Amino acid sequence: MNKKFIFCVVWSIMNISIFSEVKKEILSNGITFIHNHNPNQPIVSVVIFLKMGEIYESKKCKGISDLLQSVIVKGTKNRTAEQIAEEIESLGGTISADASEDYSTLSVAVGSQYFDKAVDILSDIFKNPTFPKNEIEKEKINIIASIISRKDKIFDVAIDELLYNLYGKNHPYGRKPIDSVKTIKKFSQKDLFTWWQKFYGVDKNKKNVVIVVSGDVNYDFAKEIILKYFSDIPEIELSDIVYSEVKPKDKYVKKKVHFKQGYLMYGFISPKINKDNLSDYLSLKLINAYLGGGMSGKLFEYLREEHSLCYETNSFYPTQILDSHCVIYLGLDYNRIDIAKKEIEKIINQIINGEILNEDDLKEVKRKIKGRYLIDHQTNLQQAWYLGFWEIIGMGYDYDQQYIKDLDKISISEVRRVAKKIFSSPKIVIELVPKRK
Known part of the structure; x- marks a missing residue:
């Protein structure tokens, strides 16, 4: 066809x-x-x-x-x-x-x-x-x-x-x-x-x-x-949110664990959902979908398929009311962690410098997100959940339709600006290695 x-x-x-x-x-x-x-x-x-x-x-x-x-x-x-x-x-x-x-x-x-x-x-x-x-x-x-x-x-x-x-x-x-x-x-x-x-x-x-x-x-x-x-539920005075300001610094943590394999995880403080910073939020959603997204993601293609560095890899960026986080992770042979770190840094720098994630990639990522969006709205329960979700986090129920339209408006220049902003900021790197007997 x-x-x-x-x-x-x-x-x-x-x-x-x-x-x-x-x-x-x-x-x-x-x-x-x-x-x-x-x-x-x-x-x-x-x-x-x-x-x-x-x-x-x-x-x-x-x-x-x-x-x-x-x-x-x-x-x-x-x-x-x-x-x-x-x-x-x-x-x-x-x-x-x-x-x-x-x-x-x-x-x-x-x-x-x-x-x-x-x-x-x-x-x-x-x-x-x-x-x-x-x-x-x-x-x-x-x-x-x-x-x-x-x-x-x-x-x-x-x-x-x-x-x-x-x-x-x-x-x-x-x-x-x-x-x-x-x-x-x-x-x-x-x-x-x-x-x-x-x-x-x-x-x-x-x-x-x-x-x-x-x-x-x-x-x-x-x-x-x-x-x-x-109609008869009582009135209350809602408590305030309890949290402290996030001030991350570059930090590398190596921890010995009882597992036989190794694990590597990168974390970056990322934009919360907010009407005032939608460009940053939406751009990072696109970057995350490009990197992660299972077998079609850049991390899987490059780290697992091309270089056989890991048995699993992905990324995620949850929508949250307070400052969120973008996470890249992979499970691998602990002897290959140093090589994997260099390759992850290479991918991050290539995105920042515009060497990967071009206009065609961006169009493909947008199509992928739209397809998943439709699948996630197949049932009445799913539709009800999304309408309520956008409303309770302050964006309004109608943002469930506007979300995809706003993603379409994001340009490659905005994506690269946000990639540089997020991936150049302080990061936490977690390395898990087996305990030696």
């Missing part, structure tokens, strides 16, 4: 709006309500975003948001954990609660005919959790086991060490997960109720609660049901 024809078809698909009809309204009680009408399938998803996560936690509270979200679906004043699970299963649906560094979510997905019932269950969890003591202890065991198991995964050991050195111990992104084991063990039922009261309410000024409905229900009905079950 003609490649030009394929490209035109893909490009046409990419330019079709994913959302048929999206509306936003600030409800009378301060909740931000977003509705995406998608009548293509008789399914509906509801995602609630809350400004609650690690960036709001002090050292003494580290891990409490994660624990709370793990337990909040384990019982309410009206339903036991078993009843919640049975009711959702009887509707053929799913329910979940998650916590991240910057925000937390509650979500449910069901057939659209069960929308009212699903929101009833979700609101009961939101407003009436009981945090059963036995469930708290179970989740503590699970969370602590997950944290301790990080020492057996070489990537986790490397990234924990890198973020600690990049941000410092007083920054929420820099605190090591293992340090939260002591605090998690101490959290009581009372502590969870106190934390829940601080965040599970509406601060009208800070717009801390976003509810997204996406699927086969019309706007008026969706709004009616949300108001029916969420």
